[in-house]
Amino acid sequence: MAKDKKLVESITDMELDFPQWYTDVVKKADLTDYSTLKGCMIIRPYGYAIWELIQKDLDRRFKETNHENVYMPLFIPESLLQKEKDHVEGFAPEVAWVTHGGETKLQERICVRPTSETLFCEHYANIIQSYRDLPKLYNQWCSVVRWEKTTRPFLRTTEFLWQEGHTAHATAKEAEDETIRMLNVYADFCREILAIPVIKGEKTAKERFAGAKATYTIESLMHDGKALQSGTSHNFGDGFAHAFDIQYTDKDNQLQYVHQTSWGMTTRLIGAIIMVHGDNSGLVLPPMVAPTQVIIIPIAQHKEGVLEKAEALREKLGKICRIKLDDSDKSAGWKFSEYEMKGIPLRLEVGPKDLEKNQAVLARRDTGEKIVVSLDELEEKIPALLKEIQDNLLEKATERRDSKTYTATNMEEFEQTLNETPGFVKAMWCGDQACEDAIKEKTAATSRCIPFEQEEISDTCVCCQKKAKHMVYWGRAY
RNA sequence: CGGGGUGUAGCGUAGCUUGGCUAGCGCGCCUGAUUUGGGAUCAGGAGGUCGCAGGUUCAAAUCCUGUCACCCCGACCA
Secondary structure (H helix, E strand, O other), X not given: OOOOOOOOOOOOOOOOOHHHHHHHHXXXXXXXXXXXXXOOEEEOHHHHHHHHHHHHHHHHHHHHOOOEEOOOOOEEEHHHHOOOHHXXXXXXXXXXXXXXXXXXXXXXXXXXXXXXXHHHHHHHHHHOOEHHHOOEEEEEXXXXXXXXXXXXXXXXXXXXXXXXXXXXXXXXXXXXXXXXXXXXXXXXXXXXXXXXXXXXXXXXXXXXOOOOOEEEEEEEEOOOOOEEEEEEEEEEEXXXXXXXXXEEEOOOOOEEEOEXXXXXXXXXXXXXXXXXXXXXXXXXXXXXXXXXXXXXXXXXXXXXXXXXXXXXXXXXXXXXXXXXXXXXXXXXXXXXXXXXXXXXXXXXXXXXXXXXXXXXXXXXXXXXXXXXXXXXXXXXXXXXXXXXXXXHHHHHHXXXXXXXXXXXXXXXXXXXXXXXXXXXXXXXXOOOHHHHHHHHHHHOOEEEEEEOOOOOOOOEOOOOOXXXXXXXXXXXXX
């Protein structure tokens, strides 16, 4: 079968209408449902299982780097939110306010957390006195609320699930090291678990987090050539510490301000998985985050011995992978389509003809390839194939990303490239926000990041042609 | 917040322009039989405050007014 052949009708081709394709996949793969309130999505069991796998691996990485989980309140009094000026200005337009408790109007408005810097800061001010109390390496898993104007499942929702790390350190260097360390944790996670290659770099001042001294980001590229900010890590310096008066006594009995960081990743990652690996037949899940890695489809299951064998295989193979058996009375063809839409990496077909020959058929979701395997070799073959699929997805995503990455040395080239071949554009920049604004005005592209790995595309700024300071990744973003 | 669109059974829709018989169809769902290697077939069955509130009319899914919600595209943001 041709690799690109569409296996399932009822999912719009991504080439025809990418947003519709995305919505179709989310819906047909049973990831979410809409609730009655705009922007508030219901994450269904299959979607939530993916999130749980993401959480589990990330949480392990956080703990390996000595972080502890905590839980902060959902509510923040307005006065607390306002302590850091840039921060409140950045978030005020999109916070949800609680004005009443029961029927009683509150003296002070309370906001539903859009992020928890202020809460962590207040707490840190209380618990940090000595250099012996540092560093504080905290993380919390929770949801936050941002009153977004337009919403889309996973990519932008009013409430979303995430983790937010918040740390406090004795020195500026320690804080900077932590910021970069966690960015690397994110990048490694994306590559190893989600099979998504990312560009690591620093955000420009314009794109920086409200209240941060420096914001670092990992940027990934979707099938349609649009960029997705997939995780951020911020160095706050001692700005919040001054606003919240977080001081400690150092070894020399001198009062010092702490240096802080925060970093976060969200359920948006599921949107990234969909848009990086998905195809016209639906979702394609990297085995590492597939709630079900192998689906067993019995063929002619009413026939003698088929179901028994399928069940025995499920039992045996359940020890080496996440496996399910669909013994419902739907037709085999229906099941094929169903699990392709759901992106399950491997399908194991077992029918009467196979049983006669002591074999089964394995079908790969990523390539469509069907492989006949002896029943005795499944325990070796399945893990090997899952690994191969995981590697292949990363390789394909990397190739696609690279083939959609262009360079430009002047605005005509820049604009033409983005219009004709959407993707990342690498171009030099003078460092002046006026040029950044002009580029956005003209091309709808924003600076994605100043990558750590710099290249010398040309000497002059793509926009004003003055002397260039940085090579920047630009793109239209979600 | 601007522009566009849509609300009729669980989902997708026809009907609306030009008001009129029991609101039609497909998918899904339930029962039974035959099926099962790429979304099976046949037979029977259940399921509707036509988003909501007013108004016009002998008569409203259809016309008018208001309202609510959702979707898409922008601007803002993870």
